[in-house]
Amino acid sequence: MKKTLLLLLFIVITSCYQETSIAIEGDFTTSYANDDESIPVIIKIDNKITGADQYEWTFEGGNPSSSSQKNPGEILYNKQGTYTIKLIATNVDGESNEFSKTVVIKEGLNIEFSHEIIKSNYSPVEVVLKNTTVGEGLTFKWDFQDGMPAAFTGKTPPNVVFTTPGEHTITLTVSNGFESDKQTQTITVAPYLVSLFSYEPKFEDDDYEAPVTINFTNKSISATSYKWTFEGGTPASSTEQNPIVVFTNAGNHEVTLEALNDKTNQIYKSTITVLPDTNLRILTNVKLGINAAHNNNNIGAMFSTVTRQVYKANEINDQNSSLIDIVFQGLNNNFTYNRFVSPDQANNYGFLELKNAQSTIFVNSQNLCSCGLNFTEAQFDAMVNDSPIKSLNINYSAAGAQEFGFTYPRIILFKTQDGRKGAIKIKDMVKNGTSSYILCDIKVQKQ
Template sequence: MALSTTADFTIKFIDDNKAAPTRVLIENTSVNADTYKWTFEGASITSSDLQTPPELLFRKEGKYKITLEVSNIDSKTSRKETTIEIGKPLSAKFGFSFDLNNLAPATVKFKNSSVGATRYEWSFEKGDKPTSTEENPTVIFAEKGQYKVSLKAFSGQKFVQFDSTIQVGESLQPTFEYETTDFNFNHEAPLTIRVTNKSKGALQQKWSVNDVNARITAENDSITTILLPDAKTYKVTLTASNGKISKTSEKEIVANTPTNLLYFKDIPFGVYEASTYSSYFVSRRKQSIAAEALDTLSFGKELDIVFFAQDETLGYGRFLSPDKTASLLMPTIPKAQRTTFINLLEACAACTQMTDAKFDAIKTSKDFSQFVFKFSDGVIEGFDKQTTPRYVPFKTADGRLGIIKIKSFHTTSSDSYITTDIKVYRKP
């Protein structure tokens, strides 16, 4: 009795990898067969007559037919054909986008663009979820930093890995700085301040003051000015936002009772070209000016006090109008204005003679009204170092009155100077 035969086989992808390139093993399960004829489309070998063919390598993606024809000694035949599909070469890759912006806390949406994969394993350094098997996960990074993100794309047991980094910006930390304008060193009302947003991680800001009479020039600008009109304590608030959350920073700023008086202590004046101390002073800026900076002095018209000494012995000295420096062989000052001094107050019979008590009693600019000073242009006068304290009244080109108190004379062979206190109107 003749026996029939049946062609049959099973296919196994090594490591379950169905992405090119992949290797395939075939198990022959035919029944009652004596001869075998295999054909393989797209494989590393195209045919075989072995009962169990060798391992096949498929290098490219596509659909390929595997055919087996069998026969036996009874001349019975059978045929089986199956098609396998090889996927695209396995690759791992992803992109990402931030929800609104990259400022912490940053929400990141990942877009998986891997090829040939059947499953995924993600890892996120310091993310709100350390791992994920989602195809396109969303992760939150709470703090500023650079974080590693890894994606493994699997086809069976085979995988490829792609790494990238996420740069997360500053978390929102609101803070601001302020400074007075117009050289209002004593913070006197009306007080104008310039505020500057120094927040980290902020994209927008808004300024506010707890007083309806305060005036904000531009409440949404990062740098603006605020007028605090009255002598009182104000609360200035900065509300900063990163587009996701808002936080505030507050500072109390005191506008003091107005005195219109500037009071500078221990201001030194040196001998021109023979001292490390400057001979030039801008009272409204509380600023000494180096001699080498005079040629580029953009605010020369504000320079109001110049000291001249004949030599380092300080045997003869005087305060000099900035527009008269050339007369004593000192550099000409660009845009210089006239300041009138009474260097020898004791020689002015019609003038009020100053004392320490009278000088100390000057608390506001109005206190100058009790004094009589006769200023006269063209009077050349000087003083020696024998009398201390010495008081030198002066009047600036813009009408501000002031008094220089010479407290001490310091003489050396190379660095002689005088030490002074100065009281002067802040504004005319």
């Protein structure tokens, strides 16, 4: 009887224990921190499991790789892939349950590409593209501004050609399915090739009378080399960028410039007309002031047939004083006493002494010199070369150097220190106080 009672009590106690065992229920969830699914990725875990006392977490590919905490916090993933998060939950009652979740970690976007121009950036420009962006499961979209092709989808595009001068963008957009990013690089296409030049004669040859020395200025665009030909010139050809050429014969001379680069070439032509040599320099409307005008720096009284410039007192220096070959003395604004004087005698006629001054012979009064000179205004006007004055005997005489008064038109003959002969025609005498001046035309043999 006693044994039967004990057996019944054991059965009751065992039944009560089974009825009070705690079940492990619920689940856990995962989420992406900041909704960022591309590496580096942080996975947050929210554990809503009940009935467990112990937790054994395993994080495949994660950092940390395991945990025994109920809430393991945040798990870091640095590599793209699909990973399993597993939890084995147990309790003191011997209950056990296993849970698992899969997380997808996408490749981070680190765009890297480069471009290389084949040959040069002269149009057309062919570009080779190299895509070194690392990652799996990425998509690539290329856009080529004004290029051929204009767009491409894929990791490695074909060569792209740009023809229009200017800047053009190459844009690569990369996507991992969750987010996208882009990178842009710029291609510069040089202007189209243009062959062009201008030219200018040397100062002493600006009348284009033979022989003429011409300075050529190359204005070509996008050229790397040049081929010149000069019809009737010396040299007859050249590969210099800016050559200097002499044309010795009168006539029309064709000049050709072929400009080249590694893609194409272009030709430009022009004609230079060289005139027959007259050996005569013609200068018109030269103003020469009286002494007061010169010394007050209003209108110069000194002139150089070499530089073809009038000089006032404050414009004369050690460099140009030796080039002055004509000096006009106008004693007053009524022009009662006038003469042309040799530059080396200027200091005797109210001017400062000229350094390294030239000696020029002037015949101010042909009718008084008794030297057989009678060069008229009509002869001056008709003179188109140096023949009329070439045979004139222009020598110094005190009578010929005499002053003259307010009379014009008037012809004054002269001979420079280097032997060039010339004539001055006074066309007007302008009375204007201390700014009075004479107006002249000058014809002189060339150097």
